[in-house]
Amino acid sequence: MQFKHPEILYFLFLLVIPILVHLFQLRRFQKQYFTNVRFLKELNMQTRKSSVIKKWLLLITRLVLLALIITAFAQPYFNAQDSENTSNEMVILLDNSFSMQAKGNKGELLKRVVQDILENTPENQQFSLLTNTGAFWDTDSKSIQKELQNIQYTDVPFRPDFLLIKAESKKPSTGKDIVIITDAVNLNSKDINTFKTDSPVYSIIPEAENKNNIAIDSVYIAQVLDNFYEIKVEMxxxxxxxxxxxIALYNGKDLTAKTVVNFDIPKQSAVFTIPKADFHGYIEVSDNSLTYDNTYYFSISKPQKSNVIAIGDTDKNKFLSRIYTPEDFNFIASELRTLDYNALEKQDAIILNELQEIPQALATTLKSFYDKGGNVVIIPSPDSNSQNLNALLTNFGNAIYSSINSTEKQVTQIGFNHPLYNTVFEKKTSNFQYPKVNSSFTLSGGALPVLKYDDGTPFVASLTNSLGNAYVFAAPINKTNSNFQNSPLIVPTFYNMAQNSSKTGISAITIGASESLILDALLTKDEVVTVRNEDTDFIPMQQVLSNKVKLSFGDYPEEAGNYAVYKSDQNLKNISFNYARSESNLALQNKAILDKFTITKSVATVYNDIQSERTADELWKWFVIGTLIFLLLELFIQKFVK
Incomplete structure (x- = not known):
């Protein structure tokens, strides 16, 4: 027990006053004579004895009463249980990721948590509040009431370790009371490894009542018809x-088509047919759960002809002219000796068709072309030197040719999930007319197999830098060495190898996925392109590549939607952005990793616990009560003890 005013205890010397009063009786007794005291003798002895007991009781009572009232003024108390952290600052780490859109028994989780903070935080309580995307430093609930009520959901994951580092860097020498408010969806143990065990950490985990949810994963062109696209929606x-x-399909704000889907199995798809023209809209489903993943924005540009050049002997290039027809491609066949190097930059795909020797100048040009987003197709010649081929492949990645082998091989495996074929086959098939080769190089390294031989080695492999693609054949495909030109695979393989994603296909970029886009645009020195829609605009990172421009988007834009790339007021291309679907599965709630913290139900409970643990036990009231009790006790002794 300690005292706030220990100097008042010196007044305890006043306890000698009642002792002196009782030791020295100041009252004088007067003698009274009676004619006969024989009958009063016994009564006199009893009276004297009772008087002595009464005096001692009064003495003890007055001593205790005086000691209690002096001690009460000294204000005794017991130390708080958690007195070491009384100077801590309050830091609230609030999860505003998309999974907090889920509904609990009182509405959306995030909105209910915000209301809890505003209602139960004391008005004079200072705190700092950090969300996935913002921070409020040294504030109070009244000052940020409007901002909290208008807080927006974000696709940025909740990383409490990063937020704690930010808070500690703000005030490194100040202790902290940390409150983590999250539904714990996709929360990993590494996200809380930086939390110190000696710091008070409270966790509030709001629960969603309905964890059923539907998300649109992707939209792609399943089939290209003469005048229509067949659009497939994966959910x-x-x-x-x-x-x-x-599920509904919108072109701009106009409803184009609508259907219903029955989810008897978790993965379902829907198919829409739209005209083969510019499309700038979205797919939307209606469920009673998360809303951020119910809309998928996408854009389709009117098909432009891709520019393709094949470098090789004229006779060997003839089969390519039957694939790259004038309706869809601007195709050029050129022999190496007559090649116009200046024309290579304008191409979308360059095919090296069985060149015996690849000049260094051509290899350098191909590397620059690949880095700027072009597609390169390499078909070796039976007379090619593996060292010369490998010198070329070093420009594209980790792929190596070994010496040619005259053993017959058959292609038996197709990479159905590879971008070349993911829209070609409706389902995987084993009953297929597979091609074969009479002689082949062995292709090894880190290239991704597209077609494989029966021994598991690649017949066709691909390399990519996320902008351009390099497709490498392991064997010559002339009719003398292979029947590949007669295989059903020949057309979709070469057709898709020549496609430029910026000219054909669906534009749907995932925000935060570090995707890039190459556009045909001539920019002056200080000229830039912007990305905008009706509500917002931003300038992406851009790199000028001769007659092209490379756009990198990073974490922009902040909101998903349909946008367009503008050069001044000229619309270069319509593009669309979507949020990553990382928060869609509400069953991925990982509450167990927060068990080492103090789990509470609300902000009010946090403040009550902190106050009870850090408030000293004041004892002076009990001493005042004791004083009153002994004062009453003295009155009773005076009145009833004879």
Missing amino acids: QAYGTIENEIP
């Missing part, structure tokens, strides 16, 4: 979806 259901779910 994923989490949990049990009993009712049919409506």
